Amino acid sequence: MKFSENWLRELVEIKADRAALAHALTMAGLEVEELTALGEGLAGVVVAEIVAAEKHPEADRLQVCMVDAGQAGLLQIVCGAPNARVGIKVPLAMVGASLPGGPSRPSMASGALGLLPGGMSIKAAKLRGVESFGMLCSAKELGIDTDASGLLELPPDALVGLSLADYMGLPDASIELKLTPNRPDCLGLVGLAHDVAALFGSAVKVPAQVAAAVTSEACRGIRLEAGKDAPRYLGRVVEGIDPAARTPLWLAERLRRSGLRPISAMVDIANYVMLELGQPLHAFDNDTLQGDIVVRHARAGETLKLLDGSTAKLDEGFVLIADEHKPLAVAGVMGGFDSRVTDATRNIFLESAHFAPSAIMGRARKLGLHTDASHRFERGVDPELPRRALERATELVLAIAGGHAGPVLVAEHVADLPRPAAVTLRRARLKRVLGADVADAEVARIFTALGMRVEVIADGWQITAPSSRFDIEREEDLIEEVARIFGYDNIPTHSPAGALALAIEPEARINELALREQLAARGYHEAVNLSFLSAELLARWGFTERLVPLANPLSADLAIMRPSLLPGLIEALRHNRARQQERVRMFELARVFAAGDPPVETPSVAVVACGDARAEQWGEPSRQLDFHDLKGDLDALIAWGGEPQRWSVHADGLPAWLHPGRGARVVRDGETVGYLGAVHPQLARTLDLGADVHVLELTLEPLLARRLPLARPVPRFPAVRRDIAMDLPEGVNWSQIEQAVRGSLGPWLQELRLFDRYSGKGVDAGRKSLAMGLILQDASRTLTDDDADRCVREAVAALEQTCKAKLRG
Structure with a gap:
């Protein structure tokens, strides 16, 4: 927003020089980005x-x-x-x-x-x-x-x-402000004047707008067909203007000092009112219009030649100003070429409208444009401004170019117009946040100067913002207004005081930071990836269901919320391998997303690894990482929770991206919580991984669950060990064996150790021999040989019944 200093001083009394004014504006959140002195030293x-x-x-x-x-x-x-x-x-x-x-x-x-x-x-x-x-x-x-x-x-x-x-x-100065998007009210000099009045304890000097005398009966029908996107549209016909009228010097200079070049009287008047009040206007050549003005959505494939000579290709998302036969302008963006005011125009139709910000947002950018009108409508224009702006423009047209004004034509859907709501500001809350006492009279003065309605209540104030202040929605917004006008320099600096309530870490849950440290201690580096992925990458992995697409993605490559951490981690692994990093070990703790109402967010942990199992060294020969290395890391994490017996892995039910012969489904309490294994060779070729890559992904919460510590006395009685070798079908996995043995021996079985696996000569094809040790112990007595022999018989019987096993001699 660029404006003339002298123009602003006409609208509000400013008891400060130029430097003090610029400093005050900046400290109030209206940053002065550039200040250019004009016409200094012109004596003579x-x-x-x-x-x-x-x-x-x-x-x-x-x-x-x-x-x-x-x-x-x-x-x-x-x-x-x-x-x-x-x-x-x-x-x-x-x-x-x-x-x-x-x-x-x-x-x-x-x-x-x-x-x-x-x-x-x-x-x-x-x-x-x-x-x-x-x-x-x-x-x-x-x-x-x-x-x-x-x-x-x-x-x-x-x-x-x-x-x-x-x-x-x-002399004068051209001042340019760097406004934040939440202050569209300051895109007009009158709105800015309210802030300046509050800062300097003065009053805005803008006279009330007087309605122009109606001396013509010329009118035109207006139909609103865009619903809540265009709830208010005003227009007026002015006949008999002088097409040769020149823009007066004072108006042209104010435009020039505000960064706009004077063009013609009608265009300059519209721009002047926009700068003064913040309401964009447009003038049509009334003789080119046919029938009623229709405010509607564009039709698919509809086109319009714009004022700059370009052709806009429109879709249903655009709001159009049209007559009964053709489009006239892209609402809130730019007028049409064929209905423009020319040097021969004698009759004009002035429009002044309110459009919903959501209906204009992004439309100019879609057409490769950025206009003063779209800049304002995207951020929000006061819905009460159109009539005032139309009357102001009419006043200037009649004064500069003459003519006869017709009646103001109004079409509106009042129910669709935004209405400001009262917001409560508590006195105690204001003091607590600012850390300073602001007098009640000063608070009331600030809000009154800003054009807000103030009602005093028992514990503070009830504030109703003007319709131009879209940013006032909650108590914090009012506190910010007091802070910036009262002055940040006037708020004392205090060191924080008070006792902090320390959160108590539950013993039944492992801290996430501790889990990160555990993974880092095992040689993994933490990675942080974006939560967005491309649909193409996810399709390669086979993720096609329950995806959460973004309504307004940054790019096509970042259009889907990630359903898994692995695609992003693998991309990071590929990036590292492309830079001569042969041994890569990374993990990530983050959320994954699945479709739902609302979308489901699940905290997860994922690990990827490739290259040698151990870092290069002299103490042992190099060996490629395999399934069991990653399974060992998983076992270490599971053991940390103190209940490894609740976990198991199974070779069935694997996803398409996992190697069918070197993968496993991770189960806790009978529920699948993740997957482990090598990436499927076909996917590895598609992703150009170039080497075996092993991955692990788990739902985080089950991994963080921990058994409460329970003190037990050291056993007084010795343990007994019995070893057995069982001949079993190749398809039987260890979790089935462990479950059968533990179920048959109960609390006497302290540990089941697998210490040998054999297949080959002496073992039938399709079968395997597993040798395991049974560690038996009772807390109340020493187990006898008969007790141990009975346990062996029961374990063998359970394995024979559930796993089709045979005891080997």
């Missing part, structure tokens, strides 16, 4: 008129001009500007004047001026043998604009001899 520059001009006898590009500066007699000035001609009024720097800008016409810089540290000093001089007494100036030489293409032409009614600074309202 006056309005002058060229009354005669002849070609210089010794230079083709110079003219010898006779200039009337309001003094006795004419002044002879040598000028090289291409637009110097008889009859125009231009700025004249008299002899002795000092200008702030640098010379823009090198052919003149040979004796007519002398360079000083602050700019240039005008002297009488001879240019190619002809005397020159002063200099006719461009806007750049005066330091009020960057235009150096020719002399600054002034309006014909400019009074010759008048000080240019007085005539143009100089």
Whole structure:
């Protein structure tokens, strides 16, 4: 938001100089990004008129001009500007004047001026043998604009001899604010004036808008067909305007100092009202319109040629302003080319509307545009502004271009308009957050100056924000308003005080940080990946169901919330392998997402590893990582919870991305909680992994569950060991064997150890021999040989019955 300092000072009394004003705005959250002084040091520059001009006898590009500066007699000035001609009024720097800008016409810089540290000093001089007494100036030489293409032409009614600074309202400054998106009310000078009034304890001086006299019956029907996207639309026909009317200097200068180039009277008036009030407007050539104005959604494939000459390809998401036969403008973005106001336009239709921010947001960007109107409508424009802005624009049109105004035409859906709600601010809460006492009278003054309605209640205030303040939604927003206007510098600095309530870590749950440390101690590096993945990558893994797509993704590669941690970890592993890292071991603790209402978030832990099982060393030969290495890491994590008997692994029910012969399903209490094993060879080729990669992914909560510590006396009686060798089918897994033995021996079995596996000669094909040790112990007595023999018989019987096992001799 760029504006003229003098313009702002007309709207509100500011008891501070320019530097103090800029500092106050910045400290109030309205950061001054740039401040450019305009027209400083113009003493000795006056309005002058060229009354005669002849070609210089010794230079083709110079003219010898006779200039009337309001003094006795004419002044002879040598000028090289291409637009110097008889009859125009231009700025004249008299002899002795000092200008702030640098010379823009090198052919003149040979004796007519002398360079000083602050700019240039005008002297009488001879240019190619002809005397020159002063200099006719461009806007750049005066330091009020960057235009150096020719002399600054002034309006014909400019009074010759008048000080240019007085005539143009100089000196001034162009101030640019870096506004946050939650302050669209400050995109108009009147809205900004309320903040300035609150900061400096003054009042806004904007007069009430008077309705223009209706002197024409011209009207046009308006139909709203866009629902809540366009709940209010106002229009007015103004007939008989002067198409040759020129924008007055004061208005053109305010636009120029606000960063906008004057174009034509109608366009300039619309831009001026937008800068003043914050409400974008648009003017159509009324003679090009047919029938009623229709505010509707665009149809698929509909196109419109815009003011900039481009063709907009629209879809149903756009709101259009149309008549009964054709589209006229993209609502909130830009008007159409064919209905624009031209130099021949005598009858205009002025529109002023309120559009919902969600209906305009992103539409200009979709068309490759960014306009002042879309910038404001995307952030939110006061729904009560359209009538005031329409009346203000009508007032300026009638004053500048004449004409006859028709009645204000209104169409609205009141139920769809936003309504400000009252918000309670508690006195105690304000003091607690700010750490300072702000007097009740000062609080009331701040909110009143900001245009809010204040009602005092027992424990504070009930505040109702104006319709322009979309950002006031909760108590914290009101506290922020008090803080920034009261002044952050006025809030005392205190060290935090008070006792902190320490959270008690439950003994039945392992801390996540401790789990991270355990994995790091086992040689894994923690990775942190984005929560978004591409649909293409997930399809390679076979993740196609219960996906959670993003409504507004950053890119196509980040369009889906991750259903698993493994795709992201594998991509990180590939990235490391591509940089000569052969042994990669990484883990990640994060959430995964599945479709639901609302989407289901599940904390998970995943591990990926490849390369050698051990880091390179001399003590043992190198060996590639295999399934059992990763299974050992899983067993270590499970053992930490103190209940390994509740866990088991099974070779069935594997996902498509896991190797069918080197993978396992991890189960706790009969419920699948994750998977373990080598990546499927086909997926490995698709992802170009280049080596065996082993992975593990588990739901996190079961892994963090821990048995409560229970103190037990050291056993007084010795343990007994019996070894057995069983012949079993190859398909029987260890978890089935362990479950059968533990179920038959009960509390006497302290541990079951597998110490040998054999298949080959002496064992039938499709079978295997497992040798295991039974560690038996009773807390109340020493077990006898008969007890131990009975346990062996019961264990063998259980294995024979459940696992089709045979005892080997």
